[in-house]
Amino acid sequence: MAIQKKHGKGRLDKWYRLAKEKGYRARAAFKLIQLNKKYGFLEKSKVLLDLCAAPGSWCQVAAECMPAQSIIVGVDLAPIKPIPRVISFQSDITTEKCRATIRQHLKHWKADTVLHDGAPNVGTAWVQDAFSQAELVLQSLKLATEFLIEGGTFVTKVFRSKDYNPLLWVFKQLFNSVEATKPPSSRNVSAEIFVVCRGFKAPKRIDPKFLDAKHVFAELSAPTPNNEAKVFNPEKKKRKREGYEEGDWTQHKEISVTEFINTTDPIAILGTYHKLSFDQSPGGDLALATLGRLEETTDEIRTCCEDLRVLGKKEFRSLLKWRIKVREKFGLVVKKGQATKDEAEEVAEVAPMDEELAIQEELQRIRDQENSRTKKERRKENEKKRKEIVRMQMNMTTPMEIGMEQGGLGDEDSVFSLKRVDRLNARAAMVSGKEAEVESESEEDAESDGDGSDDDGDRLERELDSMYDQYQERREDTDSKLRAKKARKAYETEEWEGFSENDGKDDDGEDSQSDSETTPTADDAQASTHLSNKATLFFDQDIFQGLEDIEDLEDGDSADEMEQDAVPAKGKKSESEKSKTKETKQAKKAAEQSDDSSDDEEVERLEDPRKANGQLDIDIITAEAMALAQSLATGEKRSVDVMDDGFNRYAFRDVDGLPEWFLDDEGKHGKPHRPITAAAAAAIKEKMRAINARPIKKVMEAKGRKKMKAAQKLERLRKKSALLAEDETLTERDKSQAIARLMSRAVKKKPKQQVKLVVARGSNKGISGRPRGVKGKYKIVDSRMKKDIRAQKRLAKKKS
Numbered sequence: 001m002a003i004q005k006k007h008g009k010g011r012l013d014k015w016y017r018l019a020k021e022k023g024y025r026a027r028a029a030f031k032l033i034q035l036n037k038k039y040g041f042l043e044k045s046k047v048l049l050d051l052c053a054a055p056g057s058w059c060q061v062a063a064e065c066m067p068a069q070s071i072i073v074g075v076d077l078a079p080i081k082p083i084p085r086v087i088s089f090q091s092d093i094t095t096e097k098c099r100a101t102i103r104q105h106l107k108h109w110k111a112d113t114v115l116h117d118g119a120p121n122v123g124t125a126w127v128q129d130a131f132s133q134a135e136l137v138l139q140s141l142k143l144a145t146e147f148l149i150e151g152g153t154f155v156t157k158v159f160r161s162k163d164y165n166p167l168l169w170v171f172k173q174l175f176n177s178v179e180a181t182k183p184p185s186s187r188n189v190s191a192e193i194f195v196v197c198r199g200f201k202a203p204k205r206i207d208p209k210f211l212d213a214k215h216v217f218a219e220l221s222a223p224t225p226n227n228e229a230k231v232f233n234p235e236k237k238k239r240k241r242e243g244y245e246e247g248d249w250t251q252h253k254e255i256s257v258t259e260f261i262n263t264t265d266p267i268a269i270l271g272t273y274h275k276l277s278f279d280q281s282p283g284g285d286l287a288l289a290t291l292g293r294l295e296e297t298t299d300e301i302r303t304c305c306e307d308l309r310v311l312g313k314k315e316f317r318s319l320l321k322w323r324i325k326v327r328e329k330f331g332l333v334v335k336k337g338q339a340t341k342d343e344a345e346e347v348a349e350v351a352p353m354d355e356e357l358a359i360q361e362e363l364q365r366i367r368d369q370e371n372s373r374t375k376k377e378r379r380k381e382n383e384k385k386r387k388e389i390v391r392m393q394m395n396m397t398t399p400m401e402i403g404m405e406q407g408g409l410g411d412e413d414s415v416f417s418l419k420r421v422d423r424l425n426a427r428a429a430m431v432s433g434k435e436a437e438v439e440s441e442s443e444e445d446a447e448s449d450g451d452g453s454d455d456d457g458d459r460l461e462r463e464l465d466s467m468y469d470q471y472q473e474r475r476e477d478t479d480s481k482l483r484a485k486k487a488r489k490a491y492e493t494e495e496w497e498g499f500s501e502n503d504g505k506d507d508d509g510e511d512s513q514s515d516s517e518t519t520p521t522a523d524d525a526q527a528s529t530h531l532s533n534k535a536t537l538f539f540d541q542d543i544f545q546g547l548e549d550i551e552d553l554e555d556g557d558s559a560d561e562m563e564q565d566a567v568p569a570k571g572k573k574s575e576s577e578k579s580k581t582k583e584t585k586q587a588k589k590a591a592e593q594s595d596d597s598s599d600d601e602e603v604e605r606l607e608d609p610r611k612a613n614g615q616l617d618i619d620i621i622t623a624e625a626m627a628l629a630q631s632l633a634t635g636e637k638r639s640v641d642v643m644d645d646g647f648n649r650y651a652f653r654d655v656d657g658l659p660e661w662f663l664d665d666e667g668k669h670g671k672p673h674r675p676i677t678a679a680a681a682a683a684i685k686e687k688m689r690a691i692n693a694r695p696i697k698k699v700m701e702a703k704g705r706k707k708m709k710a711a712q713k714l715e716r717l718r719k720k721s722a723l724l725a726e727d728e729t730l731t732e733r734d735k736s737q738a739i740a741r742l743m744s745r746a747v748k749k750k751p752k753q754q755v756k757l758v759v760a761r762g763s764n765k766g767i768s769g770r771p772r773g774v775k776g777k778y779k780i781v782d783s784r785m786k787k788d789i790r791a792q793k794r795l796a797k798k799k800s
């Protein structure tokens with residue numbers, strides 16, 4: 001996205017031009033228009049007070065949108081040129097005199113809306129500027145509380161600074177609804193944001209502290225920095241719109257490891273600093289020296305301390321564990337329950353809201369957590385099913401086993417799961433005849449290096465897990481690509497209904513474990529619209545060919561019998577036909593597999609890869625697939641080789657029980673790298689170029705329309721000339737002359753209509769619609785615009 005410039009010619013953006021065109025005094029008018037479009041407060045207002053109104057564009061908008069006979073009062077330090085239907089005067093809104101003048105103008109009326117777009121023109125340091133603006137906002141709020149009617153609306157501009165949250169807190173005390181928004185016409189480079197406060201509570205008495213700048217900005221501390229986000233997203237540098245912290249002018253921050261050990265908020269340090277230093281200070285630090293010699297301080301820990309910004313969750317966890325161990329050695333053990341509570345309190349944001357709101361938020365949070373937990377479980381379940389199918393494909397399991405799994409036998413969660421027993425190191429005990437208790441199911445237990453009593457480790461694990469979840473949620477909120485990717489994933493997983501529990505049930509509701517019902521047939525796979533594209537592709541494979549007869553098999557047929565039946569069915573096809581379909585399917589499968597490896601190309605999977613005749617229609621769109629197809633076509637590789645290549649270390653990764661963050665991390669890099677030939681890369685490039693060179697749909701349509709019109713014209717000409725040719729009253733000469741005239745008239749192009757420039761001055765100022773006395777195409781300009789364009793041209797010429 002292009003960066004908007006606020007200075008120089010960058011100022012003259014589309015809103016500036018639009019404002020000139022529409023006759024508004026400032027581009028700010030569109031901010032109010034857009035705010036009003038969203039919240040619709042102007043149409044409902046009969047009395048409006050505009051604080052800091054010069055030059056008056058907000059008053060102009062208000063006069064346009066509010067009902068006739070409304071009262072609009074505008075005040076500013078600067079003079080405001082008269083605006084029809086608007087009372088304006090010059091005054092400082094922070095003074096008593098201004099308050100009295102407003103009272104005079106409004107008489108006994110109360111305002112339905114108070115607007116404030118004030119910006120002090122101090123021009124000193126930014127920090128100072130922001131503070132004065134916040135104070136001005138508080139002053140305007142003070143006036144609003146005096147003049148607003150109950151239920152009224154207060155709209156104000158606020159700058160994102162450390163005073164933003166305290167201001168929001170005050171607004172929330174006085175209004176039922178407070179929403180911060182940035183209208184599209186507000187420049188991205190500007191730290192301004194608009195807060196729309198609706199439903200003025202009109203309390204009988206307002207605590208003066210609410211409106212006292214000293215109190216408001218001093219009492220509420222800035223929100224606690226989001227250290228977890230920094231920990232999990234170290235490489236992403238946020239733009240410091242609010243400026244750097246006072247005295248913090250460096251990009252690289254170091255802190256001594258002893259401070260990390262001593263702190264009560266280690267996460268904050270991990271999120272804020274770049275390095276934990278083992279360097280001795282000039283005076284020497286005994287604790288640091290001891291720390292360096294501890295056996296827990298391994299080389300790995302030292303390396304992790306070197307650059308915190310490149311660490312992943314695993315490394316952060318080992319640093320935190322190391323800290324706890326060191327604290328224990330140093331006798332700094334914290335009471336566990338207490339520590340969690342303290343840390344939670346330290347990291348928690350100040351919640352400036354009333355109790356009910358807090359309860360609602362808490363409920364929402366719990367609901368969200370529950371949702372994400374069920375989603376995760378569902379995803380795991382689907383993943384398990386998918387794996388089972390792949391295993392079946394590789395003849396590693398029989399359909400019978402799938403049936404068993406559905407019934408709960410052989411399943412990981414079933415009673416006799418040896419896998420789970422093994423996780424708890426109990427299988428050995430069982431073999432040796434001892435009894436093993438299998439109680440805990442938590443993954444943390446499985447990961448706790450066999451030390452079940454490691455409460456700190458568990459606690460850290462849980463905290464980091466929940467932080468990771470929160471971090472992912474935040475990323476989803478801000479990253480639309482990620483959201484789309486997740487949605488696609490969900491689409492794929494949720495769509496899968498191939499082996500639902502219901503599938504195993506008879507019509508009479510009895511649970512059937514029979515192969516004939518739990519095993520999907522090829523026909524089923526093709527016919528079922530419930531299957532995902534991936535599953536449909538899967539069932540299209542040779543292994544399922546000839547399994548049509550399965551339905552006819554009696555209940556209780558063994559898998560062996562099915563296989564025997566399937567083989568002759570397969571044999572019915574002619575050899576050449578078989579090998580041909582096999583080749584094409586392998587190539588297509590390989591193409592699909594290589595597509596899978598690329599994140600960006602997942603879009604394809606969402607579309608149905610079938611033509612109308614039911615054949616697969618998979619285009620080769622990646623260089624990898626092209627290279628593969630090329631090697632298959634040239635005989636360099638056989639389809640068997642492609643199959644063999646499918647067995648690699650990425651193929652059957654056991655992801656069961658692995659935490660999500662680990663899988664996410666692995667997913668980024670754990671992909672097979674398939675060789676790409678230069679020829680394949682060039683071919684794909686060429687293909688993409690051809691696709692890009694194609695005109696867009698609109699252009700194609702326009703061209704088509706032009707062609708059609710030309711054809712219609714030609715047809716008309718043909719008919720007319722035929723009529724002329726048949727006219728016996730005309731001589732041959734006259735006929736040819738008439739036809740020639742027709743032709744020349746048809747070929748003649750219509751002159752382009754000139755666009756008339758109308759300067760927005762005099763009676764044309766601020767009009768909407770066609771200016772009086774102007775015919776044809778027109779464009780409203782102002783004299784300034786002409787000068788600006790000339791200046792731009794001059795500059796461009798100079799540069800070239």
Ligand SMILES: C[S@@+](CC[C@H](N)C(=O)[O-])C[C@H]1O[C@@H](n2cnc3c(N)ncnc32)[C@H](O)[C@@H]1O
Nearest residue numbers: 052054055056057058076077092093117118119
């Ligand atoms: C961005 S402009 C307002 C634009 C206005 N909303 C419009 O649409 O034309 C900010 C205005 O705040 C005014 N201002 C700043 N401090 C003020 C004060 N203490 N009292 C009154 N106006 C003030 C400035 O004079 C300036 O005209």
